[in-house]
Amino acid sequence: MGEAPHTITTLPTERPPGRPFDPPPELVEARRHGPISAYTFPGGKQGWLVTGFDLVRQVLADQRFSSRKELMLHPTVDYGDFVVPPAPPGEFLLMDEPRHGRYRRPLTARFTVRRMRLLTERIEQVTAEHLDAMAKAGPPADLVTAFAKPIPAVMICELLGVPYEERGSFQENVDKFMDGETNDEDLMAAYTSTQEYLAGLVAAKRANPTDDVLSELTESDLDDEELRGIALILLAAGIDTTANMLSLGTFALLRHPEQLAALRGDPALADRAVEELLRYLSVAKTFMRTALEDVEVGGQLIRAGSPVIASYHTANRDPDRFTDPHGLDLARQEGGHLAFGHGIHQCLGQQLARVEMRVAFPALLGRFPTLRLAVDPEEVDLRPETADIYGVKRLPVTWDA
């Protein structure tokens, strides 16, 4: 089968200075050699790195590639003989069927295109409130805390039924899970405190159901531990991902003034613009799979048990799939990207994220016609490549008051 694959020996841990939106050059280089590369994991296990658009799609659509947490190998850290336990009940991202479906299926109807569109007016309202507050307090402002974080957080908390005043400490803990820089001890503390909070929340919904997703789920056969797990991943995913798209997306627009002007001049461009920003930024950049049996992919034989790294951000810059892949073109006609994944694990909240971004970007640009960075672009603090979700830590902006 196939010729000897291109081999990469180390995975990059950061992006080069001055190019914060591009995947690390080592990954783009790997794609240049071919859509699949051999990669030896720390500890010596032979695995694979998939960077081609078509092959990433193929792997994600094929259930012979498992998402189970207990099979997963960390791509850059050797944990030795440490045995990873299966994902806790409810945390369905790192499960296969049928466990995955038990948790995801009851949620599908709550996140349909139609239901998410019904939230448009509420998102407009929440966005306007935050833009008002930002205008009043500034200039300048940190766009992450004033705009990017609170809007998706309010929406997912309202959907799930997390009382607004309880959001603060919860959000701090989620930040710790996601920033890629918190030490193990603090991570455990954040996890424990979040679990305790969610246990209380689930108990409260059982006792006094309100009009939200979590209360509706208490009527199903899911037990408290399962509900806690579901709530955890919905909140974490809802809080961190869109927030990073909004802040990194604004950074990207400010660095592409002609694109920003096009969107500001024509809000009808928003739908396409959001898809292109999703493709271009791919903040959820890497997911892991493990082969359950021998599978041929792109002319290479992936042996049962081999770990596979699917590089979404590199695949979304595949020159075989996208014209001028490294260019940001908000009017791009080529649909389809892997920013939300593909296959059974494709993002459950993608239609919510779309509506949020379609509202929030044009509203921000319309409200602040002179919005600009308040620091040199090189000084914008970025998350390390080791964080699960990429983004900026702070985005200092200013405008003519």
Next chain:
Amino acid sequence: MRITVDTERCMGSGMCVLTAEEVFDQREDDGKVVVLRPEPPAGDRDAVREAVGLCPAGAITLSAGDRT
């Protein structure tokens, strides 16, 4: 063009509704696909083809219809 869908495979992503909303919808109770127009008019066919390609579950298939 004739559309068939496999509601067992469908995972309710809504990509078909997003792409061709005149042709597809999602069921209220479980979010799975509903085909509003199994033989879509010419003006919708490009969008339908795109929806087939975007479906994360590979749940939509096309065949030649009476009026193709």
